Amino acid sequence: MKRRNFIALVGTSIASAPLWANGITSNLPAPKAIDSAFPELPYAFNALEPAIDAKTMEIHYTKHHKAYFTNFMAAIKDTPAAELDMKTLFAGISKQSMAVRNHGGGFYNHSLFWENLSPAKTSPSSAVAAAIDKSFGSMDKFKEEFSTAAKKHFGSGWAWLVAGNDGNLFISDTLNQDNPLMDVVEKKGTPLLCIDVWEHAYYLNYQNRRAEYVDSFWTVVNWDTVNKRYENR
Ligand code: MN
Secondary structure, three states: OOHHHHHHHHOHHHHOOOOOOOOOHHHOOOHHHOOOOOOOOOOOOOOOOOOOOHHHHHHHHHHHHHHHHHHHHHHHOOOHHHHOOHHHHHHOHHHOOHHHHHHHHHHHHHHHHHHOEOOOOOOOOHHHHHHHHHHHOOHHHHHHHHHHHHHHOOOOEEEEEEEOOOOOEEEEEEEOOOOOOOOOOOOOOEEEEEEEOOHHHOHHHHOOOHHHHHHHHHHHEOHHHHHHHHHOO
16 A cells, blocks of 8 residues: 555544554554555654664664565565554464564564654653562562563564563563564563664674663663553553
């Protein structure tokens, strides 16, 4: 579908904003509906400095993320899977090609990641704070556990805060571009917060010091997004 038709279908008030501006990324439409609309970054490349430097952001967004998007659209174009919303696609990802799995995950995970970062000072809602206390004991313990998962993940991948189907929150890490919505991962649920721990996410500024990157991440977490994802889980 062309972008103008998509806009006509959903209304200009939604389509004129970046896809992730309203915390709606977890409900991204079917690939067929987004094929000409690579979403805009919701802030400037230098907005997250010093935690994430402008050059890393520029390359990460315009090269890495764009390539995942382009390759995903090429892999899924004119297949029945292009009709599926992203959640449904991931729930059956084991039946898709590795190109759809890797590039679809890459497109989607980065969309989530940009959306859960912000230069603005934000804080967890009372509901999210209560859920974190219940599942991890305290905010500090949650941050420690999440950070450890991100620091210790071996190789390329992601660390996640996830809402499980039982109502509890948990932390997981996934390989490559897999995510907790995929039927191929062990621990499944709705992603609330993620961090990219591929070397391309931090190496220009931090080189091998992934731990420093992970510790800095907490200064740019967009809790407003986490709160919305928790409400809509
Ligand atoms: Mn990345």
